[in-house]
Amino acid sequence: MNHELWFTPRKNKIQINGTIIYKDLSEKIIEKLNDNLSVSEIIRWIREKSQYHFREEYGYDPQVGSLNNSAGRWNELIATTILSKIILNVNQQLENSFYVVTFQLPKSRLKNKNNHQLSSQILNLFHPSSFNKGQLLEQISQFKDQIFMPSPDYIIAVIPQKFIPSIQPLLQHQAENPDNLEIYQFLESKLKPNNIKAIISLKTSNRSDRRYQPLFEAAMLKAISYTLHQNWKYYMVSSELSSADNTIFETAIAPHGLVLGKNLKLVDGTYNFTQKEDLLKFVKEAIND
Amino acid sequence: MNHELWFTPRKNKIQINGTIIYKDLSEKIIEKLNDNLSVSEIIRWIREKSQYHFREEYGYDPQVGSLNNSAGRWNELIATTILSKIILNVNQQLENSFYVVTFQLPKSRLKNKNNHQLSSQILNLFHPSSFNKGQLLEQISQFKDQIFMPSPDYIIAVIPQKFIPSIQPLLQHQAENPDNLEIYQFLESKLKPNNIKAIISLKTSNRSDRRYQPLFEAAMLKAISYTLHQNWKYYMVSSELSSADNTIFETAIAPHGLVLGKNLKLVDGTYNFTQKEDLLKFVKEAIND
DNA sequence: TCGCGCCGGCGCG
DNA sequence: TCGCGCCGGCGCG
Numbered sequence: 001m002n003h004e005l006w007f008t009p010r011k012n013k014i015q016i017n018g019t020i021i022y023k024d025l026s027e028k029i030i031e032k033l034n035d036n037l038s039v040s041e042i043i044r045w046i047r048e049k050s051q052y053h054f055r056e057e058y059g060y061d062p063q064v065g066s067l068n069n070s071a072g073r074w075n076e077l078i079a080t081t082i083l084s085k086i087i088l089n090v091n092q093q094l095e096n097s098f099y100v101v102t103f104q105l106p107k108s109r110l111k112n113k114n115n116h117q118l119s120s121q122i123l124n125l126f127h128p129s130s131f132n133k134g135q136l137l138e139q140i141s142q143f144k145d146q147i148f149m150p151s152p153d154y155i156i157a158v159i160p161q162k163f164i165p166s167i168q169p170l171l172q173h174q175a176e177n178p179d180n181l182e183i184y185q186f187l188e189s190k191l192k193p194n195n196i197k198a199i200i201s202l203k204t205s206n207r208s209d210r211r212y213q214p215l216f217e218a219a220m221l222k223a224i225s226y227t228l229h230q231n232w233k234y235y236m237v238s239s240e241l242s243s244a245d246n247t248i249f250e251t252a253i254a255p256h257g258l259v260l261g262k263n264l265k266l267v268d269g270t271y272n273f274t275q276k277e278d279l280l281k282f283v284k285e286a287i288n289d
Numbered sequence: 290m291n292h293e294l295w296f297t298p299r300k301n302k303i304q305i306n307g308t309i310i311y312k313d314l315s316e317k318i319i320e321k322l323n324d325n326l327s328v329s330e331i332i333r334w335i336r337e338k339s340q341y342h343f344r345e346e347y348g349y350d351p352q353v354g355s356l357n358n359s360a361g362r363w364n365e366l367i368a369t370t371i372l373s374k375i376i377l378n379v380n381q382q383l384e385n386s387f388y389v390v391t392f393q394l395p396k397s398r399l400k401n402k403n404n405h406q407l408s409s410q411i412l413n414l415f416h417p418s419s420f421n422k423g424q425l426l427e428q429i430s431q432f433k434d435q436i437f438m439p440s441p442d443y444i445i446a447v448i449p450q451k452f453i454p455s456i457q458p459l460l461q462h463q464a465e466n467p468d469n470l471e472i473y474q475f476l477e478s479k480l481k482p483n484n485i486k487a488i489i490s491l492k493t494s495n496r497s498d499r500r501y502q503p504l505f506e507a508a509m510l511k512a513i514s515y516t517l518h519q520n521w522k523y524y525m526v527s528s529e530l531s532s533a534d535n536t537i538f539e540t541a542i543a544p545h546g547l548v549l550g551k552n553l554k555l556v557d558g559t560y561n562f563t564q565k566e567d568l569l570k571f572v573k574e575a576i577n578d
Numbered sequence: 579t580c581g582c583g584c585c586g587g588c589g590c591g
Numbered sequence: 592t593c594g595c596g597c598c599g600g601c602g603c604g
Contacts, residue, residue, distance in 0.1 A: 018589065064353060064599060065587020072597035073589075107591080107595045110533050143552065146542040150498060150596065204598070208582045209439060209502050213596090216505035223544035244399050244581060253435035255512035259545040263432065307602065353586060354600020361584035362602075396582045396604080439583065493585070498596045502583090533594060582604090588597080 003053045014058055018070030019179055021050055022077050029078065038274040040239045043074050043204060075204050075239070076153065080104065080178035082276050083154065086283050088171045098158050099167045100287055103174070103183035105151040113145055121151040122199075122221075125184075125191040136193055139227050149220045150213070154200040156286045157191065193225075198233040198286035202273070205240040215252065218266040222254045226264070233268040235282045241272055292342045303347055307359030308468055310339055311366050318367065327563040329528045332363050332493060364493045364528070365442065369393065369467035371565050372443065375572050377460045387447050388456045389576055392463070392472035394440040402434055410440040411488075411510075414473075414480040425482055428516045438509045439502070443489040445575045446480065482514075487522040487575035491562070494529040504541065507555040511543045515553065522557040524571045530561055 006024070008015040022029070025046060032042050047067055054062045083102045091099050108121045116128045123144065131141040140147070159167075170183050199221055201214035218234040225232035236249050249270040257264030269282050295313070297304040311318070314335060321331050336356055343351045372391045380388050397410045405417045412433065420430040429436070448456075459472050488510055490503035507523040514521035525538050538559040546553030558571050 013588090015589065063587050065597090066589075067587095068598035068600090069588040069590090070597085071599085076597090109594070110536055139550070140547060142550075143542050143547055146540050146552070147547070148537045148541045150501065153596095207584090207598080209584070210498075210598075212439065212502045212505040213498050216501040216508065219505065219508050219544045220547075223547045227548050242581075247399055248437045251435050252437045253432050255508045255543065256545040256548040258429060258432055258436070258509075258512045259516050260548065261428075261431075263435070302601090304602065352600050354584090355602075356600090357585035357587090358601040358603090359584085360586085365584090398581070442583095496585080496596075497594060498598090499585075531594075580604105582602105584601080585599105587599095590595090591593105 003057065006050065006053060007057060014054070014062070016050060016054065016062055016066045016070055018050075018073045021046065021070070022074055022179075025049070030081070033078070033082070033276060036275060038239075039075065039078055040204070040274065042078065043071050043239075046074055047071055071204055076104070076202060077178040079154070079202050079237070079273070079279065081175050082279050083283070084171045084175035084178070086276075086280050087156075088168060088175065090283065090287070091168060091171070097161050099161050099164055100156065100158055100283070101164065101167055101171065101183060101187075102154055102156050102283075103187065104154060104181060105184050106181060108149065108151045118144055118147070120147050120149050120220075122149070122155070123147065124188055125155070125196070126193070127189045130192070137228065140224055147220060147224070149217045152199045152217060152221070153202040155196060156198040156200065156283065157187070157195045158197050158287055159187075159191075159195050163190070193228045193230050196230070196232050198235055198268075198282070200235045200237055200282070203236075203238040203240075206238055206242065206245050208244065211245055211248065215249075215266055219255050222264065222266060223256045226254075226256060233286055234266065235286070236267055236270045237273045237279070237282070238271075239273050241270065246270055292346065295339065295342060296346060303343070303351070305339060305343065305351055305355045305359055307339075307362045310335065310359070311363055311468075314338070319370070322367070322371070322565060325564060327528075328364065328367055329493070329563065331367065332360050332528075335363055336360055360493055365393070365491060366467040368443070368491050368526070368562070368568065370464050371568050372572070373460045373464035373467070375565075375569050376445075377457060377464065379572065379576070380457060380460070386450050388450050388453055389445065389447055389572070390453065390456055390460065390472060390476075391443055391445050391572075392476070393443060393470060394473050395470055397438065397440045407433055407436070409436050409438050409509075411438070411444070412436065413477055414444075414485075415482070416478045419481070426517065429513055436509060436513070438506045441488045441506060441510070442491040444485060445487040445489065445572065446476070446484045447486050447576055448476075448480075448484050452479070482517045482519050485519070485521050487524055487557075487571070489524045489526055489571070492525075492527040492529075495527055495531065495534050497533065500534055500537065504538075504555055508544050511553065511555060512545045515543075515545060522575055523555065524575070525556055525559045526562045526568070526571070527560075528562050530559065535559055 087100050105121045111117045111119045131137045249267040252266045254264040254266045376389050394410045400406045400408045420426045538556045541555045543553040543555045
């Protein structure tokens with residue numbers, strides 16, 4: 001293992017290459033997961049290992065922010081592998097003509113109006129023409145350039161097998177290479193609203209301010225889902241959940257629920273992500289509806 | 290100036306007493322404001338001064354997080370003083386029978402259902418009985434325990450002079466003691482929805498994730514405002530605004546707008562907070578409607 | 579003691 | 592180069 005590749009000196013600072021570190025340690029990480037170590041423990045272990053080698057090499061501690069940035073990425077890489085494996089397994093047992101699929105998205109990015117791409121990356125799962133009159137997304141079409149939200153961490157979709165016969169190898173590849181967006185690229189412009197079953201927010205931890213970030217995402221997605229007569233679920237997944245986090249996620253009403261006088265929840269489930277099994281729960285919940 | 294009071298040794302760490310530091314430096318801060326130094330510059334100056342004395346005393350740098358926490362507070366203390374002075378001035382020139390008032394709120398906090406207080410602190414501005422049948426907040430009454438949001442940074446309200454004849458001394462006192470909640474305490478349970486004109490989010494800087502925190506607040510408040518047939522404005526104020534921040538704040542549609550098919554904006558104005566004058570703009574905008 | 583709400587430090591495309 | 596979206600470090604009540 002060549003620890004020099006873990007760090008890159010930049011102007012005035014040393015960069016921590018979180019993705020490289022993860023790849024170097026991925027075999028051990030998978031082992032630890034199989035030994036049922038908690039995801040928090042594993043991330044703490046990668047964190048401390050990175051810190052140790054940084055200190056060895058440069059004689060001082062890395063910035064907290066650089067490790068925060070990496071920890072978020074490590075958490076996602078672990079979750080991608082676990083989710084992909086779970087869904088590979090689910091697909092092998094399915095007895096209908098659909099496949100379940102999970103994937104991450106490119107980051108949302110402000111797009112020029114004349115571009116065919118929309119600023120909210122999740123909307124680019126649908127073909128631009130589906131916003132046309134008489135098409136499936138007509139109802140939100142007039143506002144499509146005014147919808148902003150971060151790219152959700154994960155989508156769970158259910159798609160006819162005939163449209164994605166090769167999905168199992170793609171999921172297998174994604175489980176082994178959790179830092180790639182092949183599945184998104186494969187599905188871009190091809191989904192219909194009713195293919196989407198669930199959207200997932202993944203965090204290592206919450207703060208009482210940061211917890212409103214995914215709630216805004218949920219507010220927009222639930223409003224879109226309602227307008228399109230869909231039933232998209234929104235799940236919160238975090239390795240740390242305070243009692244207040246749980247209560248708020250379980251209870252919070254959607255803004256459009258207030259306006260319509262309907263008790264429409266923002267969040268359909270809140271899960272503590274400690275072990276592989278924790279993710280299985282909401283995958284089942286998401287598709288059994 | 291006794292720098293020892295700036296810091297308090299705690300178990301395993303040294304606490305930075307941001308409020309004490311601010312009070313010690315407040316005269317100089319006011320001077321710098323009068324000299325038209327930018328708010329960012331002033332906060333950077335307090336930050337560096339704190340860091341310098343911390344280092345002198347303990348031989349190492351303080352945690353970034355402790356200075357972040359303080360910088361947010363310093364920004365609010367400065368803004369409270371400026372806003373209070375502006376509004377004192379506005380009130381002296383008013384020729385109707387109303388006073389303008391601005392104030393901060395206690396932090397939101399999960400409340401027990403049987404308590405008369407609600408979890409969203411802003412809702413405690415209204416009397417509990419106003420949620421009763423036939424009263425002003427009846428329309429959101431059934432969901433009042435499912436509404437969650439952080440306490441907004443500032444409220445701007447317009448209130449009949451006869452209800453608050455003593456408001457000018459209170460504003461004067463608030464300008465001089467920006468860390469107190471007397472005005473909120475004075476108004477608690479006494480406001481009507483139409484007293485509220487504007488809600489303000491104040492930040493030193495945004496990040497592309499953190500910018501959705503006030504947008505969630507705006508989404509809930511605008512939904513409440515719509516349901517109550519009010520026209521509460523929501524303003525973003527920040528010392529740093531990227532081009533993307535500006536575009537998103539200026540363009541974003543409210544979730545309930547999507548559902549209703551109406552172009553309802555989340556944000557009514559985005560202001561760069563560098564000097565005193567920047568706050569005057571939206572105070573005028575907020576009350577002239 | 580913990581909950582609230584603060585914000586800069588990133589790595590990567 | 593900057594935009595995205597990551598998250599722990601608080602002080603204070």
